[in-house]
Amino acid sequence: MTTTAMRPSKARPRAAIAAKTLRTDKWRTPPLTIGAILLLFIVYSTVRLFMGRYYVVGDYGYLTPLYSPCLFKDCVPAASHFGQPLPAMPFFIPLGAIVFPVVAGFRLTCYYYRKAYYRSLWLSPQACAVQEPHKKYTGETRFPLILQNSHRFFFYLAAVVLAINVWDALHTFRGADGHFGMGLGTLIIWINVLALAGYTASCHACRHAFGGKLKHFSKHPLRYRMWVLISKLNPKHGFYAMVSLWTVMATDFYIMAVSAGWFSDLRFFN
Amino acid sequence: MGIRKFRVWRGDAAGGELKHYEVEVNEGEVVLDIVHRLQATQEPDLACRWNCKAGKCGSCSVEINGKPRLSCMTRMSTFEEDETVTVTPIRTFPIIRDLVTDVAFNYTKARETPAFAPPEGVAPGDYRMQQIDVERSQEFRKCIECFLCQNVCHVIRDHEENKPAFSGPRFFIRAAELDMHPLDAREDRKAYAQEDMGLGYCNITKCCTEVCPEHIKITDNAIIPMKERVVDRKYDPLVWLGRKIFRRDQLEGAVDSSVGRVHAEEPHEGVHWGRPKPAPQAAALGEDGHMDLTELTFNRPAAASPFGDDQEFPLPPEGLNYHHKDR
Ligand code: SF4
Ligand code: SF4
Ligand code: FES
Ligand code: FES
DSSP states (O other): OOOTTOOOOSSOOBOOOOOSOOOOSOTTHHHHHHHHHHHHHHHHHHHHHHHOSSOEEGGGTEEOGGGOSOOBTTSOGGGOTTOOOBOOOOTTSOGGGTHHHHHHHHHHHOHHHHHHHHHHTTOTTSSTTSOOSOSOOOTTSSTTGGGGGGHHHHHHHHHHHHHHHHHHHHTTSOOTTSSSOEEHHHHHHHHHHHHHHHHHHTOHHHHIIIIITOSOGGGOHHHHHHHHHHHHHGGGHHHHHHHHHHHHHHHHHHHHHHHHTSSOOOEEEO | OEEEEEEEEEEETTEEEEEEEEEEEOTTOBHHHHHHHHHHHTOTTOOOOOSOSSSSSOOOEEEETTEEEEGGGOBGGGSOTTOOEEEEOOSSSBEEETTEEOOHHHHHHHHHSOOOOOOTTOOTTOOOOOHHHHHHHHHHTTOOOOOHHHHHOHHHHSOGGGTTTOOOHHHHHHHHHHHTOTTOOOSOHHHHHHHTSOGGGOOOOOHHHHHOTTOOOIIIIIIHHHHHHHHHHHTOHHHHHHHHHTTGGGTTTSSOTTTTOOOTTSOOOOOOOSSOOOOOOOOOBOTTSOBOOOTTTOSSSSSOOTTOTTOOSSOOGGGOOOOOTTO
16 A cells, blocks of 8 residues: 555566557548558559559650669660660569659658558557557667668659659650640649648658758758748658548559550640 | 537446436537536536646547547537547556546656756856757647647557556657757767667657647657667667767766666655654545535535645745755
């Protein structure tokens, strides 16, 4: 029996509550949903990456973001907006090998996705105030998870990839006859670019680089402005992360479908 | 609103269980009201901690239906009529009794964190700061030290062994507050956060942000910026090169980085009471094993003072010793 006069000593027990959690709400739903979406994306992008076909609609200048930039000799010429300086690669190096490590690394080390997969796929923890199944936990203090600190480098590279995506998207205002034209694909590709831009601009590393690292905002008025702007986007980072995941899949799927001839592009003009 | 069903954890370090109760609930009441009604009508010795009943003192942290909450800010109207409401003590800290836990861990961690270091050559009273420079830190000053974030954090909630190495989200916001403070002179806060506070243990799963009753964006505005600042210092070759070229590294160490660090293992003298501490004495229990705490039948105005009944307040000033080894 504890009395009011008991004094604290070391290592005293916690309340003996056996239940792993006493939560009564549907705490399983969010991690399961997010986990399913992440797995879907992983499977879809892997399949598409090694497909090596249906990634470009030459007539209208549509190129899937998963293969851009396409710099290898064996790329379809219409897909190579930046030339083909690199030799053809053996089958196990996919055409998207330039961009894939960048975007995969960017999303893998992203603070939002880390939360998402630590919860959904690694159950660490699966939901708040639910006991996690792991015996030991060292977080991001050692290899390999200490590499999560490389996020900002992927951010720098992803900013370049975003510029390439914009460049690709500028090629989509083209009709079959080579003059100005627009179709549903143009719209889809631009929506995707916007989602990617939102995702990249709201990144925590971006917020830090543009102003977050400063101690004295008052001495850097321009960077302070940038920081304020990014800080407005930043709370929606998770939203952009999920939206851009879907838009990338949708864009790629649309281009695959049009390119494979499953249906034809809906043209607005030309 | 009628009679509602409750389960409340009763017990202490020796063990305990969830006990069922049926309690009257009225319009507009919060969970803390119900705990008080339980005390008044059925369980006079039910222990709970509270103070302001306004969500501002951070005393009444418990877990309600498994979720860490302030019991004074959880309205009964948020539950279904037929729902059994479960109230348990916060789990991460040692239990004292019923809903009261010993949160000393947090005060130890607070003591370990180096305090604000004033800039050289500026007298107190002459501190001048621009609003935009202090804005970010001000968010963190809203903290009411309810320790719900510390309680929910899986790093220590599920892994007791991490406690020595990990300070927890409440102190990460403190670290961020001081690192972003325009006048703080210490240069080693990033290193301190990483090496001594265990910032790397956090895997930014955001439970602390989810439970914070002050809605402080702990993860987005404190932990992640601190992680990025650590990367600046430690892992970013560009920044490292810049520092070497512009010789900014020589500024570091302007403040001796060993000053102001206190560790849990170091003996801490605390308050010197000016006399021997009273020996622990067991409380008097009634026949039913409960403490006799109703004022009507009690032979004294309140429970015994934990300092001993012969202690006079205020304490004799010459005996006082708020000792900190830097001061
Ligand atoms: S975000 Fe980090 S500090 Fe906050 S609860 Fe999760 S692991 Fe703990
Ligand atoms: S940061 Fe929020 S949850 Fe944590 S102790 Fe302060 S007020 Fe409570
Ligand atoms: S992309 Fe998500 S935090 Fe940088
Ligand atoms: S009693 Fe003060 S916060 Fe609840």
